[in-house]
Amino acid sequence: MAKNKGVRIVITLECTECRSASASEKRSPGVSRYTTEKNRRNTTERLEIMKFCPQLNKMTLHKEIK
Structure with a gap:
């Protein structure tokens, strides 16, 4: 039997600065x-959380994506 869709859902958070950063900064x-x-x-x-970005080596804003 399949369970009903629960209240908690899995989401993905993506760095907002990695998209706009040039290759020399990463x-x-x-x-x-x-x-x-x-x-x-x-x-x-949508969630917006400050998390560590290993590509930029600093804390950046991560936003929820679909």
Whole structure:
């Protein structure tokens, strides 16, 4: 039997500065992404969290993507 879709959903957080940063500023190519869960009932809007970006080697804003 399949379970009902729960309240908690898996989301992906992507670095906002990696997309606009040039290659000379980055330590390695690519975009920093984290996966996490959020409660759909408590947090209806998209998440924005400060997290560490290993490509830029600093704390940056990570936004929820689809």
